[in-house]
Amino acid sequence: MLAMKDTQRPVPSASPRRLNARDPRLVPWRMFQVAHAVLNRRLDEDLRREQGMSLAEYVALLQIVEAPGRRLRMSRLAESIVLSRSGVTRLVDRLEEDGLVSRSTCTADGRGAEAVLTERGLERMRRAARTHLHGIEQYFVGVLPDPDLETLERSFRRVVDGVRSEGRDPAACAVPDDLEGATEAEPSPAD
Amino acid sequence: MLAMKDTQRPVPSASPRRLNARDPRLVPWRMFQVAHAVLNRRLDEDLRREQGMSLAEYVALLQIVEAPGRRLRMSRLAESIVLSRSGVTRLVDRLEEDGLVSRSTCTADGRGAEAVLTERGLERMRRAARTHLHGIEQYFVGVLPDPDLETLERSFRRVVDGVRSEGRDPAACAVPDDLEGATEAEPSPAD
DNA sequence: GAAGATTGATGTCTCAATCTTC
């Protein structure tokens, strides 16, 4: 494996080379931040204007749509959209008020609750997806050549693995380990 | 297939082909979203724990540090960190309460207000930058080879240009192109 | 009147505490 698991020290000492404020590699870093900000803002605006739905709601619903049986445990949802548990509770509250999902206590585990997509929710997602996919195509995949997209995917996979494997907070990285090997030696193209 | 290296094309494509929900190009898109979420969450946690400062505050202060005279108009600050004007007002309120910046009415234009970095603010940034730069190195630039970083920079520049050039909201895209030299040519503030 | 900045009202997310079920 390459070097990136040597990060167990609480002290920021063992760095290959010290990053300073003038390092040119900070330019891609900033572009990354700005791109995410303007892009998500735009996608959220488009979704609200054309579909009366926030991007956060769309993303949550998408996870549920794709889950087996179109139902998903609250905690799983929290992990997949990177939101706190309480945040998910309230988000699902709103979706439930809109009649897009309904809650159902988990059959196997009485503690758990599942968010289940309603028919109305499915209908809504079908329409919203048009707007959202159009935006992604217009602003992201449509302007980037495939080889670059592959580089992005590989890079971000590595970033995510790095952050999660380093997790100080065990709860925050409760994510299946099958992402582990994917950093280095994955052929996995189209998923 | 789809993309050949039209690397110089600033054109925000009309709509070549319809993107559907199973398109493999959505995988890099999702990795992008997840990577940003987990990474920013971690950087925010680190900054709060070690420096008692949020990532949003850090980013705002950084813009001020790098501005000429270490002072920046409120509206400029809003643009550069992609935040609403009222959001900036309140963010600067908090920074002012902490004594990290002070407000100063703009000399040239009586309507404008500037956020000016205080000595204490500069000191604080010097310390906070250690934590932040360490995180960026550990989770981002340190795990990505330079050629990939270049691809990311180029890609995201294109994305940002695309979103802004398409701007329905002219106010939201009034941003200088000088992101370029800021990291490179500034008189080493926060390091 | 338009631009820059602020304020009030409101919505959403987070932590800590709580309740329920295992």
Next chain:
DNA sequence: GAAGATTGAGACATCAATCTTC
């Protein structure tokens, strides 16, 4: 007692309306 979910309190961002200055 631990895990899953929820609730209350507080922090932060946004829109729309307002005030000031051009």
